[in-house]
Amino acid sequence: MIRSAGRELIDAVIVGAGMVGAATALALARAGLKVAVIERHPVSPPQPGEPVDLRVVAIAPHAQRLLSELGVWADIAAVRACAYQRMQVVDAAGGSSLSFAAADYGWPCLGHIVENRLVAGALWRAVERESGVRLLLGDELQSFETDSAGVRVRLASGGVLGARLLVAADGVNSRVRNELLIGVDGAPYGQSGLMAHIDLERPQPGLAWQRFLPSGPLAFLPLSDGRASIVWTLPTERANALVAEPVEQFEAQLQRASAGQFGRVRLAAERAAFPLRLQIAQRFVDQRVILVGDAAHVVHPLAGQGVNLGFEDISALLASVARARAAQRAPFGDSDLLRWGRERRSEATLAARAFDGLNRLYGVAEGPLVAARALGLRVIDHLPPVKRKLAERAAGIRAGAL
Numbered sequence: 001m002i003r004s005a006g007r008e009l010i011d012a013v014i015v016g017a018g019m020v021g022a023a024t025a026l027a028l029a030r031a032g033l034k035v036a037v038i039e040r041h042p043v044s045p046p047q048p049g050e051p052v053d054l055r056v057v058a059i060a061p062h063a064q065r066l067l068s069e070l071g072v073w074a075d076i077a078a079v080r081a082c083a084y085q086r087m088q089v090v091d092a093a094g095g096s097s098l099s100f101a102a103a104d105y106g107w108p109c110l111g112h113i114v115e116n117r118l119v120a121g122a123l124w125r126a127v128e129r130e131s132g133v134r135l136l137l138g139d140e141l142q143s144f145e146t147d148s149a150g151v152r153v154r155l156a157s158g159g160v161l162g163a164r165l166l167v168a169a170d171g172v173n174s175r176v177r178n179e180l181l182i183g184v185d186g187a188p189y190g191q192s193g194l195m196a197h198i199d200l201e202r203p204q205p206g207l208a209w210q211r212f213l214p215s216g217p218l219a220f221l222p223l224s225d226g227r228a229s230i231v232w233t234l235p236t237e238r239a240n241a242l243v244a245e246p247v248e249q250f251e252a253q254l255q256r257a258s259a260g261q262f263g264r265v266r267l268a269a270e271r272a273a274f275p276l277r278l279q280i281a282q283r284f285v286d287q288r289v290i291l292v293g294d295a296a297h298v299v300h301p302l303a304g305q306g307v308n309l310g311f312e313d314i315s316a317l318l319a320s321v322a323r324a325r326a327a328q329r330a331p332f333g334d335s336d337l338l339r340w341g342r343e344r345r346s347e348a349t350l351a352a353r354a355f356d357g358l359n360r361l362y363g364v365a366e367g368p369l370v371a372a373r374a375l376g377l378r379v380i381d382h383l384p385p386v387k388r389k390l391a392e393r394a395a396g397i398r399a400g401a402l
């Protein structure tokens, strides 16, 4: 039976302190559990006055709520977070559009655009202040053993940790998942998401705008510095070519792709392209190991839901801990973990399929499907109850977390 070199087992070891792993560590510690979290690449959070980082995410209301409950949202917002109150989706080939406004639902906003590094950094600072957590920065998972009682984790530094649960929050290429020989469903999209920050001639504060082109969607997301962050999905070869293109040619192509929505566009800083894939682990639970965040599920970024699904994993884990306690059971019992894994895999699969379907649907450039698609979007735009359901899903209300 697993024991940690004579020491008692702690409740959980979390591998990876990206946004999801760091939030898992903090959430479990706040629930009174003893945890350790290992991160091999510490990042420093951006400070006010520093340029906005390239990597940003749209944080949905349920994720904001989790971060507020963990006491870190105020720290994030104090540096910067840009709320958006309106969202517009435009079908370039079909000529129709769909709009959402937070005011229609009595909500303050539909979400916030925040830097990945800022979210992770704020969580780390909170974790460092927490007594129930060991934060092992600059260390790495070397190997692990697991049985029905727990896990033993060996670190690159030579340390050994014993725990009742191993949480793999180690990202898309999860080593833990690979070592457990957990296969994945899905495949690379052959598309990349080109990210850049753009100066706009006609900024539209509070608007998240996405234009579906046959080559992939182009999103303009508002930033707190008045610029926009773009996520431009393109076939990978074209995305890479655009990253290398001289600035003026890049701007001319972006100008065309955005159909002049924001007037003249100018590249503000660096550009980078990130390969996209659909990937769902075949199991989220294996004995005393669970997978969360990108280690478990990677979805197309067109709906801005990737990390939000990871935050839903955590909310569901907290609910599972609470249910176990209410029934006077220790958290992380086998049946509790299996239930958590089943529910989370089913949610993630549904979401991944929906985003995949949209990506395929809007990849069609001509023919009867384009007309049917345009009509469908127009009809939905005039059906407030359907729009409300879509907005609630995006906000995370279906997860019961809002």
Ligand SMILES: Cc1cc2nc3c(=O)[nH]c(=O)nc-3n(C[C@H](O)[C@H](O)[C@H](O)COP(=O)(O)OP(=O)(O)OC[C@H]3O[C@@H](n4cnc5c(N)ncnc54)[C@H](O)[C@@H]3O)c2cc1C
Binding pocket: 015, 016, 017, 018, 019, 020, 021, 038, 039, 040, 041, 056, 057, 058, 059, 116, 139, 140, 141, 142, 169, 170, 171, 172, 175, 193, 194, 195, 231, 274, 275, 292, 293, 294, 295, 301, 303, 304, 305, 306, 307, 308, 309, 310
């Ligand atoms: C172009 C693009 C746009 C996106 N836009 C959005 C959006 O708008 N909204 C949204 O919700 N999501 C978005 N996403 C998805 C989002 O970025 C990811 O879902 C999120 O970053 C995943 O976080 P994570 O913590 O699960 O994984 P990661 O951020 O990958 O973190 C994993 C961590 O584990 C560490 N690690 C790995 N292996 C080890 C090891 N052996 N030992 C120790 N540490 C280890 C790594 O150093 C890393 O810090 C987007 C993705 C892309 C590509």
